Amino acid sequence: MVNERVLLVSPGPDLTPQRMFLMKRTLLFLASLLVLAGCGDPVNFSAPIGINLKAKAADAKDGVVSSEKGITSETGNPYGAFINDARGKLEGRDPARIEISSLTLLLGGQSTGVTSLEQVFAGQVDAFFVMNETDNSYPVGKIKDPTGNGPVEFSVSFDSDTISGVDRSKLLGGDFKATLRGPAAAGFTPPSTAEANLQLTFTFEAFE
Numbered sequence: 001m002v003n004e005r006v007l008l009v010s011p012g013p014d015l016t017p018q019r020m021f022l023m024k025r026t027l028l029f030l031a032s033l034l035v036l037a038g039c040g041d042p043v044n045f046s047a048p049i050g051i052n053l054k055a056k057a058a059d060a061k062d063g064v065v066s067s068e069k070g071i072t073s074e075t076g077n078p079y080g081a082f083i084n085d086a087r088g089k090l091e092g093r094d095p096a097r098i099e100i101s102s103l104t105l106l107l108g109g110q111s112t113g114v115t116s117l118e119q120v121f122a123g124q125v126d127a128f129f130v131m132n133e134t135d136n137s138y139p140v141g142k143i144k145d146p147t148g149n150g151p152v153e154f155s156v157s158f159d160s161d162t163i164s165g166v167d168r169s170k171l172l173g174g175d176f177k178a179t180l181r182g183p184a185a186a187g188f189t190p191p192s193t194a195e196a197n198l199q200l201t202f203t204f205e206a207f208e
Contacts, residue, residue, distance in 0.1 A: 042205035043089045046082035049202045051178045057192035060184040068179035086206035095206035098160040102203040104151035113194025117146040120196045125182030131170045
């Protein structure tokens with residue numbers, strides 16, 4: 001009985017060194033996660049870049065509405081400014097990756113014959129980039145059955161890592177068009193004279 005009581009009150013082995021070792025490993029692990037998270041931060045954000053498009057019912061072909069415009073065509077070339085600012089923060093180097101953090105579609109008030117997006121499109125609307133000269137296209141995002149005036153958020157799918165070679169240079173140089181395409185709504189086909197002023201608004205991020 002005496003020995004049994006001693007065993008009950010006897011201290012166990014000294015685990016302090018093991019505990020300190022485990023704590024150090026845990027702290028190092030957490031620190032490494034913070035470093036990795038920091039490496040993933042964008043080096044530059046663009047201001048919202050609005051690309052104004054015009055879609056005419058008279059131009060709908062085979063029941064499809066489409067419109068496109070150069071990414072650098074808007075006043076002040078905000079896309080070009082975004083790329084230049086990113087290079088400045090990277091000491092002249094090109095960003096390794098470009099992402100689209102937000103993309104929306106808006107029906108402008110100057111439209112004629114239509115007052116909502118469902119009067120223009122009936123189904124999935126796709127946005128993509130078409131590179132000048134090579135005509136290669138890269139998906140940017142999609143909206144299923146947009147309604148109202150907007151802005152309506154796209155489900156963004158753009159992946160700049162899929163763009164290489166000459167098209168990569170075109171992406172960084174702004175040598176491409178923003179393109180919008182979707183099935184025409186009933187009534188937004190010839191001989192209708194309706195016109196839709198549409199705006200795609202991009203927010204870009206650049207990564208090292």
